[in-house]
Amino acid sequence: MLHVALVGNPNTGKTTLFNALTGMRQRVGNYSGVTVERVEGRYRDADGGVITVLDLPGTYSLSPSSPDEQIALDVLLGRVSGVPAPDVVVVVLDAQNLERNLFLASQVLEIGLPTVVALNQVDAAEAAGLRIDAVELTLELGVPVVPLVATRRQGLDVLRRAIRQAPDLPRPERRFELPTEAASALEPVEACLVSAGYDGASGMEALRLIGAEHHPLRIPALDETLARAREELESAGIHPRSLEAEVRYGWIAEVADSVVHRTDRGTGSITDRIDAIALHRFWGPVLFLVVMALVFQSIFTWA
Structure with missing residues (x-):
């Protein structure tokens, strides 16, 4: 199974x-x-x-x-x-x-x-x-x-x-590299997690925990290790709270550039099409007047 x-x-x-x-x-x-x-x-x-x-x-x-x-x-x-x-x-x-x-x-x-x-x-x-x-x-x-x-x-x-x-198939792994200073600061955190049995996900967990305000893990010396790692990152000019978002979104932007292609087949979302009319120099004001007329008509009809 x-x-x-x-x-x-x-x-x-x-x-x-x-x-x-x-x-x-x-x-x-x-x-x-x-x-x-x-x-x-x-x-x-x-x-x-x-x-x-x-x-x-x-x-x-x-x-x-x-x-x-x-x-x-x-x-x-x-x-x-x-x-x-x-x-x-x-x-x-x-x-x-x-x-x-x-x-x-x-x-x-x-x-x-x-x-x-x-x-x-x-x-x-x-x-x-x-x-x-x-x-x-x-x-x-x-x-x-x-x-x-x-x-x-x-x-x-x-x-x-x-x-x-x-x-x-081969097991997946991290697809981006951390800055050298960040990788060095996170090594003790990963080692702490591995010693507690989190060896398979230690890299992901270390990067996640370094920016977390709270965590539920009860691992000896983890909080002290995280505190030292954050100090090391800050001394290198790296903000611990934003580290994960910065490295992941940087990688994501590169991936998107490679795999996402825009074509002229799309007609746009309903919102985009409404915006195109509502923001048009001529049809925008016309649409506004029509909508307002319907609103007033509804008010008087229901009254």
Whole structure:
């Protein structure tokens, strides 16, 4: 049996993908000790093997600020009692908002679990004039990227094959380099985490914790080690609180330049089309007068 965890930002179509994969073979409960909903399903792959799929709460990053986000992090790190550590992680990205979604993806890659990226809503992206080069994105991330449209079940067979093959592929790792001073300051933090059994995710955890105000980890000497690392960073002119965001978004910008291509096929979003009319030199005032007339007419009619 293969255990798969679905993770992604809210509104990426993650739950739609979960439903498409598992159909009606689902069960809903709560995680032990918390009121966070646990949604799990299963399906059989082409070889007849059973694949269990856990739909993790939507989260923008692995720096938790709510119980839902904490559960997502803890499941990925194998810290939740009664929940097997994932054999494969499927990161669901919205092709229309790739740069925003890649922050979470970059954190997941550093955990080192077999990972597949589900690039969802490619149809909507293309309609908006965006084409994502999935082959180039695969090279940039170092893991399989599967374009799909979950609402139409397009790409599901390819995704299922990628999930089955993921454990046999090289483990993902950090895709960017830290500044030399930052890497040196974080080494003792990583060593502290490794000594406490967090060796698989020590790099991601160290970078996350250096900018966190609070953390739930009960590791001897961790707080003192973090304090010394922050002092070292500040003496090098590096702000500990913004370090993670700066290095990740710097890398994300480079990836986006390589894989996101704009075309003239897109007609723009509804908001963009409304703005084009509302801000037009001639039609803007006309639209304003029409709207105001309708408002006054409605008021007098209802009165």
